């Protein structure tokens with residue numbers, strides 16, 4: 001029998017209807033030729049803003065760029081400190097550092113999200129903003145963070161890259177801060193077909209600033225008033241994403257089904273993500289277990305043909321590029337990073353694959369305890 005191969009993600013578009021709609025959309029744009037600044041960009045932005053519950057959405061070239069531009073448009077720069085989590089994709093720290101500000105990476109809670117207590121402890125007179133990352137698609141404690149921001153006069157810019165569609169008490173991820181950044185790269189919950197990102201805000205002045213920043217700092221595409229680079233989105237990408245948005249709910253439901261299956265089967269053998277609170281929905285961008293003997297478990301799963309990932313094996317403040325940052329006390333993050341393991345999850349994942357993952361983890365755990 002051929003050894004199974006369970007992919008961590010599968011980016012192929014298998015739904016024939018979706019695929020036809022996407023290629024038709026590309027065909028339309030090749031026909032009209034407005035490959036940049038086409039009408040499809042504005043249509044996508046309007047749909048996205050409505051979905052997130054914000055007045056404005058600005059499409060840009062990537063999620064990393066979205067976060068950088070949001071911070072810059074809010075005036076964050078050299079001399080400022082921006083408090084964020086220690087456990088995220090390095091894009092979060094890079095976007096902050098690229099504005100000239102200093103990322104202050106603090107500890108997390110057991111849910112792997114930014115700890116409000118740690119944020120409060122890290123506030124200094126130079127602190128300008130908090131960047132909560134809704135890690136794995138689970139919302140941070142936005143009430144607690146908003147209270148801290150209010151008390152110290154700080155901006156909140158959500159890194160909602162992993163959390164499109166998550167909500168709590170009727171408020172969508174991306175609707176909590178002064179601004180929010182989304183990534184729509186092909187791995188994300190709302191997958192693009194290449195690189196793309198979005199900045200959301202309710203502030204019209206910020207939108208004006210973003211439009212200048214995303215086109216080399218120019219007004220009227222001629223006069224350069226700010227130093228910036230090119231962060232424009234592609235018309236084709238926006239048109240495809242508008243179609244993709246119609247499938248977002250279906251995708252999230254599919255991920256939820258796999259996550260529920262994992263949790264039901266694995267919760268006694270390893271630490272699984274906790275349940276959503278009341279009136280809350282997480283979107284399972286990643287399904288992260290925490291296990292002792294992670295290295296052995298990974299080798300066992302690799303042997304069985306199962307792709308898993310550690311996201312992320314190096315905490316942001318431990319990256320060589322950030323060796324010069326002031327050290328924070330981050331015991332929870334330090335402990336978690338030794339145990340976290342992301343299991344395969346994606347919208348088209350066959351049930352049989354999820355079952356195979358479960359059976360292998362259970363088999364391993366009968367020999368070697370995972371908790």
Ligand SMILES: *Cc1c(COP(=O)(O)O)cnc(C)c1O
Pocket residue numbers: 062063064065088089091092133159161162182183184185195196197
């Ligand atoms: C994916 C991701 C980003 C960056 O998005 P790109 O579109 O890949 O540039 C930023 N922050 C977090 C938390 C992410 O997961």
